[in-house]
Amino acid sequence: MTKVPSAETLAAFAAIVGDKGVLTKDADKTPYLEEWRGLWHGKTPMVLRPSSTKQVSEILKIANAANCAIIPQSGNTGLVGGQTPNGDGSEVALSLNRMTRIIEVDAANDSTTVEAGATLKSVQDAAFNAGRMFPLSLASEGSCRIGGIVSTNAGGLNVLAYGNARELCLGLEVVLADGRILNGIKKLRKDNTGYDLRNIFIGAEGTLGIITAATLKLFPQIKRYDTAFVAVNSPNAALELVSKVKQQAGNRLIAFELMADLCINFAVRNMKQKRPLQSPWHVLMELADATEGQLEAMLESAMEHGLATDAVIAQNDQQRQDFWSLRESISESQKPEGGSIKHDVSVPVSKVPQFIAEATSAVSKFLPGCRFATFGHMGDGNLHFNVSQPVGMDKQAYLSKWHAMNEIVHDIAVKLGGSFSAEHGIGTLKREDMQRYKSPIELDVMRGLKALFDPNGILCPGRVLLER
Amino acid sequence: MTKVPSAETLAAFAAIVGDKGVLTKDADKTPYLEEWRGLWHGKTPMVLRPSSTKQVSEILKIANAANCAIIPQSGNTGLVGGQTPNGDGSEVALSLNRMTRIIEVDAANDSTTVEAGATLKSVQDAAFNAGRMFPLSLASEGSCRIGGIVSTNAGGLNVLAYGNARELCLGLEVVLADGRILNGIKKLRKDNTGYDLRNIFIGAEGTLGIITAATLKLFPQIKRYDTAFVAVNSPNAALELVSKVKQQAGNRLIAFELMADLCINFAVRNMKQKRPLQSPWHVLMELADATEGQLEAMLESAMEHGLATDAVIAQNDQQRQDFWSLRESISESQKPEGGSIKHDVSVPVSKVPQFIAEATSAVSKFLPGCRFATFGHMGDGNLHFNVSQPVGMDKQAYLSKWHAMNEIVHDIAVKLGGSFSAEHGIGTLKREDMQRYKSPIELDVMRGLKALFDPNGILCPGRVLLER
Numbered sequence: 001m002t003k004v005p006s007a008e009t010l011a012a013f014a015a016i017v018g019d020k021g022v023l024t025k026d027a028d029k030t031p032y033l034e035e036w037r038g039l040w041h042g043k044t045p046m047v048l049r050p051s052s053t054k055q056v057s058e059i060l061k062i063a064n065a066a067n068c069a070i071i072p073q074s075g076n077t078g079l080v081g082g083q084t085p086n087g088d089g090s091e092v093a094l095s096l097n098r099m100t101r102i103i104e105v106d107a108a109n110d111s112t113t114v115e116a117g118a119t120l121k122s123v124q125d126a127a128f129n130a131g132r133m134f135p136l137s138l139a140s141e142g143s144c145r146i147g148g149i150v151s152t153n154a155g156g157l158n159v160l161a162y163g164n165a166r167e168l169c170l171g172l173e174v175v176l177a178d179g180r181i182l183n184g185i186k187k188l189r190k191d192n193t194g195y196d197l198r199n200i201f202i203g204a205e206g207t208l209g210i211i212t213a214a215t216l217k218l219f220p221q222i223k224r225y226d227t228a229f230v231a232v233n234s235p236n237a238a239l240e241l242v243s244k245v246k247q248q249a250g251n252r253l254i255a256f257e258l259m260a261d262l263c264i265n266f267a268v269r270n271m272k273q274k275r276p277l278q279s280p281w282h283v284l285m286e287l288a289d290a291t292e293g294q295l296e297a298m299l300e301s302a303m304e305h306g307l308a309t310d311a312v313i314a315q316n317d318q319q320r321q322d323f324w325s326l327r328e329s330i331s332e333s334q335k336p337e338g339g340s341i342k343h344d345v346s347v348p349v350s351k352v353p354q355f356i357a358e359a360t361s362a363v364s365k366f367l368p369g370c371r372f373a374t375f376g377h378m379g380d381g382n383l384h385f386n387v388s389q390p391v392g393m394d395k396q397a398y399l400s401k402w403h404a405m406n407e408i409v410h411d412i413a414v415k416l417g418g419s420f421s422a423e424h425g426i427g428t429l430k431r432e433d434m435q436r437y438k439s440p441i442e443l444d445v446m447r448g449l450k451a452l453f454d455p456n457g458i459l460c461p462g463r464v465l466l467e468r
Numbered sequence: 469m470t471k472v473p474s475a476e477t478l479a480a481f482a483a484i485v486g487d488k489g490v491l492t493k494d495a496d497k498t499p500y501l502e503e504w505r506g507l508w509h510g511k512t513p514m515v516l517r518p519s520s521t522k523q524v525s526e527i528l529k530i531a532n533a534a535n536c537a538i539i540p541q542s543g544n545t546g547l548v549g550g551q552t553p554n555g556d557g558s559e560v561a562l563s564l565n566r567m568t569r570i571i572e573v574d575a576a577n578d579s580t581t582v583e584a585g586a587t588l589k590s591v592q593d594a595a596f597n598a599g600r601m602f603p604l605s606l607a608s609e610g611s612c613r614i615g616g617i618v619s620t621n622a623g624g625l626n627v628l629a630y631g632n633a634r635e636l637c638l639g640l641e642v643v644l645a646d647g648r649i650l651n652g653i654k655k656l657r658k659d660n661t662g663y664d665l666r667n668i669f670i671g672a673e674g675t676l677g678i679i680t681a682a683t684l685k686l687f688p689q690i691k692r693y694d695t696a697f698v699a700v701n702s703p704n705a706a707l708e709l710v711s712k713v714k715q716q717a718g719n720r721l722i723a724f725e726l727m728a729d730l731c732i733n734f735a736v737r738n739m740k741q742k743r744p745l746q747s748p749w750h751v752l753m754e755l756a757d758a759t760e761g762q763l764e765a766m767l768e769s770a771m772e773h774g775l776a777t778d779a780v781i782a783q784n785d786q787q788r789q790d791f792w793s794l795r796e797s798i799s800e801s802q803k804p805e806g807g808s809i810k811h812d813v814s815v816p817v818s819k820v821p822q823f824i825a826e827a828t829s830a831v832s833k834f835l836p837g838c839r840f841a842t843f844g845h846m847g848d849g850n851l852h853f854n855v856s857q858p859v860g861m862d863k864q865a866y867l868s869k870w871h872a873m874n875e876i877v878h879d880i881a882v883k884l885g886g887s888f889s890a891e892h893g894i895g896t897l898k899r900e901d902m903q904r905y906k907s908p909i910e911l912d913v914m915r916g917l918k919a920l921f922d923p924n925g926i927l928c929p930g931r932v933l934l935e936r
Contacts, residue, residue: 106816106818107711108707108711108816108817108818109816109817109818109819109849110714110817111816131715152660153660153664155658155660159657159658160657161719163635164657164658166664167631167635176909176913180909181909182907182909182910182913183907183909184910186885186887187816187885188814188815188816188849188885188886188887188890189627189628189632189814189817189848189849189850190623190627190632190814190845190848190849190850190887190890190891191814191887191889191890192620192621192623192671192887192889192890192891192892192893192894193887193888193889193893193894193898193901193902193905193906194671194894194902194906194910194914194932194933195668195671195672195676195913195914195917195932196621196634196667196668196670196671196672197910197913197914198667199664199666199667199668200663200664200667200668202664203660203662203663203664204663204664208663219718219719220714220715220717220718220719221715222718223718239576243575243576246578246688247599247688247689249688250687250688250690250691250756250757251629251687251688251719251720251756252719252757288718288719289718289720291759346656346657346658346659347656348574348576348577348579348655348656349576349577349578349657350574350576350577351577377658380657380658381577381656381657381658382657382658417654417655417656418656419654419656419658419659419660419661420661421659421660421661422656422658422659422660423658423660424660425660425661426660426661426662430661433661434661434662437661438661438662439650439651441644441648441649441650441651442650442652442662442665445644445650445663445665445921446662446663446665448920449663449920452916452917452920453913464662464663465662
C-alpha cells in the first residue's frame with residue numbers, strides 16, 4: 001500500500017528535477033489533472049517534469065523506498081483515466097513532456113529513436129524529413145506523446161496495414177519501479193535472445209515501469225493515395241466489401257473505416273463537415289501506391305455485385321483531406337449532442353455485423369431513444385460503438401447508466417470472441433471489466449507480473465488491476 | 469532442482485497418454501533424441517506424445533509435483549539444442565507431434581487456429597485452400613511445427629514484409645508449468661485488456677509454459693511474383709540497393725537475400741544447383757503484386773547507378789523456384805565442405821557491410837584459411853555468418869573452436885548494436901552468450917519471469933538461462 005508522501009519525500013523529488021521541473025501551484029498543475037472530456041479530475045501535491053531518464057530513475061528510487069504512488073503521464077490524451085492522479089491528493093504526477101528529443105533517425109535502417117515525451121506529430125515529421133514515414137496516426141497526434149502511445153499500445157487509423165504501436169516498436173528504455181534502468185533500445189528487426197521484455201511494458205499503461213524512450217520502425221513514404229467515400233446498405237455489405245477489396249488490393253489497402261449515417265449527420269451539424277453521400281452506412285477506404293484506375297475498377301465491381309450503392313473518389317488532396325477530416329471529427333461531433341456512452345470494442349472481422357445488430361437491439365431495449373453513432377476501424381474488427389443520449393434526456397441521468405450499458409455491450413462483444421477494450425486500454429475506467437471478463441488464471445498471472453515488477457505497488461496503483 | 473523421475477511418476481505419465489502416446493524402446497525414441505546435424509544426442513526414460521491439451525495439462529501437474537524435468541518438442545528442427553533432452557536420462561521428452569489439427573480457418577477474419585503439432589506446411593496449405601496465405605516460410609517448413617515456430621519466434625524468408633512469428637500470432641493456448649491452461653486463443657487484431665501474456669511465451673523456447681495451440685494471421689494470396697537474381701560488387705552496394713528498392717517498391721518488396729559467391733559455389737558443387745550469375749556477391753530479391761515491368765525498371769536504374777552489375781529476372785515459375793531452391797540449399801550445401809561454425813546474427817541494416825568486413829577480417833586472423841559462406845536476410849539485417857573450415861583441416865579440431873570463434877563474431881555484432889541470435893534462439897548452445905552480452909538487469913528480470921512462471925524449474929531446465 002502506498003502512503004501520502006511526506007514533506008521530505010516531496011522535497012527530495014523537487015531537488016532531483018530542479019525548479020524548472022516541478023509544479024506546485026494549482027493553476028500550473030491543472031492541465032495535468034483534468035481529462036479533456038471532463039470525465040476525470042485529479043489532485044496531486046506536485047507535478048514532476050524530469051528532463052532525463054536519470055532523473056526518472058532517481059525519482060522512482062525515492063518513491064519506491066517511501067511507498068509513494070507515481071502516475072506517469074505523457075500527452076494527457078488517454079480515454080480511460082489512466083493518466084490522472086486520484087482525488088485524494090496522495091499520488092504524485094510525473095509528466096514526460098520535457099523529454100521530447102528525437103534522438104536519432106537512421107533512414108538506412110528505417111528506424112528512429114525518440115524520448116517518451118516526443119509528440120506523435122514530431123515523430124511523424126522527423127521521419128518525413130528523412131524521406132521516411134511513421135505510419136501510426138490518430139486524431140490526437142498533435143498532442144499525444146510516444147510514451148503514452150507505446151504504454152497503451154495505441155492503434156489508430158492504419159493498423160490494417162502497419163499494426164498497433166506494439167508492432168511498430170523495436171526497442172524500449174524503461175525505468176523499473178525500483179529505479180533501475182532497463183536499456184532495451186535496439187534497432188533490430190530480429191533478436192531472439194531470451195524473454196521478450198519489450199512487450200511486457202507495451203500496453204501495461206505505466207503500471208509495470210515507466211517507458212522513457214523507444215525505437216520505432218519507419219516505412220517508405222507512400223507516393224500515391226487513392227481514397228474513396230463509399231455508400232453501403234448495411235454492415236453485412238461492408239463485411240463483404242472489405243473481404244473483397246482485401247483480396248483485390250492485398251497490402252495496398254491501408255484503411256477501411258465504417259461509419260453509421262448518424263456519425264455523418266453529427267459531423268455535418270456540429271463540426272461544419274461536408275456530407276459526401278446519402279446512405280445508411282458509409283465506408284472510407286484508402287489504397288496506398290495503387291495503380292492508376294485500380295480503385296475505380298474495384299468500386300465499379302463492388303457496385304455491380306451489390307456491395308456498394310454509390311461512391312466518390314477523392315479527386316485531389318483537398319478532397320482526400322476533407323474525407324479524413326470528416327472521419328476524424330466524429331468523436332468531437334458527439335459532444336454537442338449531450339451525453340455519449342463510449343464503447344471501444346473489437347470482434348473478429350467476420351462478426352462485426354452480428355455485433356452491431358445485437359448491441360444496437362440490446363441497448364435500444366435497455367433505454368429506448370438512444371442514438372447510435374457507430375463507427376470504427378472495420379478492417380481490424382474495432383468499433384467505437386458510441387451511444388448518444390435520447391434527445392431531451394438529462395445528461396447526468398444518462399451518463400449514470402454508463403456502467404450498466406457497458407456491461408450489456410461488452411457481454412455481447414466478449415460472447416462473440418471479442419474484446420471490451422480494443423485500443424483505449426483499461427486505466428481506471430475498465431478495471432471492473434477485467435474482473436468480469438478475464439479468467440481467474442489470466443488475472444492471477446497478471447497479478448504475478450505486477451508483484452514481480454512493482455512489489456511495492458507504487459506505479460499507478462489500482463489502475464488496470466484493482467488493488468486487493 | 470529437478471530429480472530423476474521415479475517409476476511411479478513415469479507410470480502416471482504413461483497412464484495419461486495411453487499406449488499410443490508413450491515411447492520407451494530405444495529405436496522408437498531415437499528420432500526425438502538426435503538433432504539433424506548430429507550436434508546433440510539426448511537420453512530420456514520415455515517420449516510422451518499427448519493427443520490433447522488436457523493430457524499436456526495432466527502431465528505437467530504430475531511433473532511439477534514430482535520435480536520432473538519436461539522437454540517439449542514439436543518438429544525437432546531447432547538449431548540450438550533446445551529440443552533435446554540432456555545426456556543423463558533424467559529429462560522426459562514431450563512431443564506435440566500428435567496434436568496436428570487445423571482447428572479453424574476463418575477466411576473472413578483472415579485467421580486460422582491450429583494445434584501446436586501442425587506442420588508449417590500444413591498451415592500454409594490450409595490457408596491456401598481457403599483462398600488465403602500464411603506467409604511464414606523457411607527451409608524446414610515440411611517438418612517444423614507451429615509450436616516450435618511460435619516458441620522460438622521463427623523468422624525465415626518473408627520477415628521483411630510480414631514479420632516474425634511474433635507479429636503473425638494473434639492468440640495462444642499455453643499450459644503453465646503447474647498444469648493450468650491459459651486460454652488466450654483470440655482472433656482479434658486489437659485487444660488492449662491488461663498485460664500482454666502472449667509475447668511472454670513467444671520466443672521463450674518452452675521454458676515458461678508449453679504452447680498447445682495458436683491463432684495466426686492470414687493474408688491475401690500474392691497473385692504475381694517478380695523475382696530476380698542480382699549481381700552486386702559488395703555488401704555496401706547491396707545496402708544501397710536495398711535502401712533504393714525499398715523506397716521504390718514500398719511494401720511490395722517481400723524478400724532481399726544476400727549471398728556471398730562461395731555460397732553459390734557450394735550449392736552448385738554439392739547440391740547440383742544452377743548458377744545464375746558470376747559475381748562476388750549476389751542478391752535474390754522478390755516483389756509481390758508489382759506492376760508489369762516494375763522490377764525490370766528498378767534493376768535498370770540500379771545498374772545505371774552502379775549498384776548492380778548484372779541481373780536475371782525469373783521468366784517463369786520454374787526459374788523462380790530454381791532461384792529459391794538455390795537459396796534454400798545453402799545451409800545443406802555446407803555439410804560436404806567439412807566443419808561449419810554457424811553464426812545467426814543481426815545488426816541494424818545500415819551496419820551489415822561493416823559487420824561483414826570486421827567479422828571476416830577478425831576470423832581470418834583467428835584462423836587463416838577459413839572460408840566464409842556468408843548469407844542471410846539483408847532486408848532484416850539478419851546474417852547467417854557461417855564459416856567453413858580451412859581445406860584439409862581436421863573437422864573435430866576445427867569444430868573445437870566453435871565457442872572461441874562465436875565470441876569473436878558475437879562481440880562484433882553486439883558492438884554494432886546487434887544480436888548474437890537473430891532467429892535461432894538460445895537453447896543450450898548460446899546460454900553462455902546470454903551471460904556475456906545481457907546486462908545484469910536484463911538477466912535479473914528474466915530470472916524473475918522464470919521463477920514466476922516455473923517456480924520448480926521443470927520446463928527445459930538450464931535452457932535459455934543457465935541454472936544457478
